[in-house]
Amino acid sequence: MSTEARRPAGLPAEAAAAGPHRHVHPHHRREAIVRRLKRAEGHLAAVRRMVEDGRDCPDILLQIAAVRAALDATARVVLADHVESCLHNASHNGDAEAAWEDLRRALESFIR
Amino acid sequence: MSTEARRPAGLPAEAAAAGPHRHVHPHHRREAIVRRLKRAEGHLAAVRRMVEDGRDCPDILLQIAAVRAALDATARVVLADHVESCLHNASHNGDAEAAWEDLRRALESFIR
Numbered sequence: 001m002s003t004e005a006r007r008p009a010g011l012p013a014e015a016a017a018a019g020p021h022r023h024v025h026p027h028h029r030r031e032a033i034v035r036r037l038k039r040a041e042g043h044l045a046a047v048r049r050m051v052e053d054g055r056d057c058p059d060i061l062l063q064i065a066a067v068r069a070a071l072d073a074t075a076r077v078v079l080a081d082h083v084e085s086c087l088h089n090a091s092h093n094g095d096a097e098a099a100w101e102d103l104r105r106a107l108e109s110f111i112r
Numbered sequence: 113m114s115t116e117a118r119r120p121a122g123l124p125a126e127a128a129a130a131g132p133h134r135h136v137h138p139h140h141r142r143e144a145i146v147r148r149l150k151r152a153e154g155h156l157a158a159v160r161r162m163v164e165d166g167r168d169c170p171d172i173l174l175q176i177a178a179v180r181a182a183l184d185a186t187a188r189v190v191l192a193d194h195v196e197s198c199l200h201n202a203s204h205n206g207d208a209e210a211a212w213e214d215l216r217r218a219l220e221s222f223i224r
Contacts, residue, residue: 030163037160041153048149051142057194058217060145064187068180075176082169105170 029081036074043067082106141193148186155179194218 047063083103090099159175195215202211 030166033163034160037156037163041156041160044149044153044156048146048153051145051149051190054142056214057190057197058214060190061187061194061218064183064190068183068187071176071180071183075173075180078163078169078172078176082173085169102168102170106173 028084029077033074033077033081036070036077040067040070040074043070079106140196141189145186145189145193148182148189152179152182152186155182191218 043063044067047060047067050060050063086099086103090096155175156179159172159179162172162175195218198211198215202208
């Protein structure tokens with residue numbers, strides 16, 4: 001049985017290789033998060049061009065508010081990913097204390 | 113006296129050429145706003161690379177929160193620019209009604 005074959009489905013190599021004491025974090029929604037962040041980058045570049053083109057401030061503020069809302073939505077996806085990974089890891093490793101500490105840290109930065 | 117020489121210092125050509133009935137909006141802080149938006153774009157690209165590199169979610173959430181705070185700060189600069197332009201234009205053109213309507217729209221999108 002090869003090392004590759006022992007890796008659980010969907011778990012990245014770095015996580016599978018990390019061992020029982022490291023925080024294993026598969027990021028199931030990584031692609032979706034990257035896609036959302038790329039879209040937000042493009043949106044932000046478009047807002048910058050609006051400013052360079054001298055567009056009206058109310059339009060610019062509306063678009064900045066839209067990017068902010070997109071970032072909030074992305075943060076919720078990251079948080080959901082984190083919660084699922086934490087709970088998943090905790091239930092498999094019996095390391096609930098560390099998992100809840102990670103979750104507490106994540107929530108703290110999100111609601112700041 | 114050339115057309116260029118008649119333009120008030122710091123006022124873009126399109127604003128100076130707009131005439132009394134158009135909403136004149138010099139965007140005194142345009143460069144600063146563009147600089148802030150560029151920085152936020154770079155920050156967001158760095159956050160995306162963090163996700164691609166499999167960095168921990170609490171770190172990612174913290175950076176998303178930082179970009180969001182930078183956007184809020186940028187929106188406040190845009191709003192300040194808008195208020196000053198509106199009040200400036202209103203006092204010069206006697207068009208206070210339109211200026212306040214612009215300001216109301218800007219605030220509405222900002223606090224949504």
